[in-house]
Amino acid sequence: MLTRIDHIGIACFDLDKTVEFYRATYGFEVFHSEVNEEQGVREAMLKINETSDGGASYLQLLEPTREDSTVAKWLDRNGEGVHHIAFGTADVDGDAAAIRDKGVRVLYDEPRTGSMGSRITFLHPKDCGGVLTELVTAKGAEGSEDPHSH
Ligand code: CMX
Ligand code: CO
Secondary structure (H helix, E strand, O other): OEEEEEEEEEEOOOHHHHHHHHHHHHOOOEEEEEEEOOOOEEEEEEEEEEOOOOOEEEEEEEEEOOOOOHHHHHHHHHOOEEEEEEEEEOOHHHHHHHHHHOOOOEOOOOOEEOHHHOEEEEEOHHHOOOOOEEEEEOOOOOOOOOOOOO
8 A cells, every 4th residue: 555655756967966955945954865776876865754654755866877877868858857756655566566457567577676775666657647656665664554554
């Protein structure tokens, strides 16, 4: 079950400059930063709020680390802006399988590693009304759904 907005992914050319914009304009601080070589990104996570299921919602600022990465390709075509949205779930495997059964292309057979040790997969934007959509299970959140809630 998808229970929250985990993050909004924003692509930028210059991560440090973009981090500074979000700090100076809104007062958001970097909660975590890392390089994810598999995804070809350097990223900063800005925590916006905690959520009632024990998770949180973030902005994920993304700068490509290499020219052949998906984010570099997207920036070439579109310039800076909102790149994807991500929903949080305690069960990315189960939710991805259920969504695949509805005919939506899930990009990975097995979830891969995302921010802060999370497990992530993506839904093809062409099957989601033009919105690249990510599903995320935060590290430690596996199976944390309240069994009485549904
Ligand atoms: N949002 C909406 N549409 C998108 C898109 C995006 N972010 N990226 C590509 N598209 C659209 C393109 O506009 C294009 O549409 P048209 O055919 O109408 O022109 C179509 O999808 C194909 O675009 P493409 O440039 O040829 O891109 P690819 O098919 O090579 O890749 C995708 C698209 C979704 C498979 C690829 O971006 C992908 O694998 N994404 C998942 C991984 C990822 O984005 N990682 C970075 C973030 C990491 C993180 O969040 O942690
Ligand atoms: Co993301």
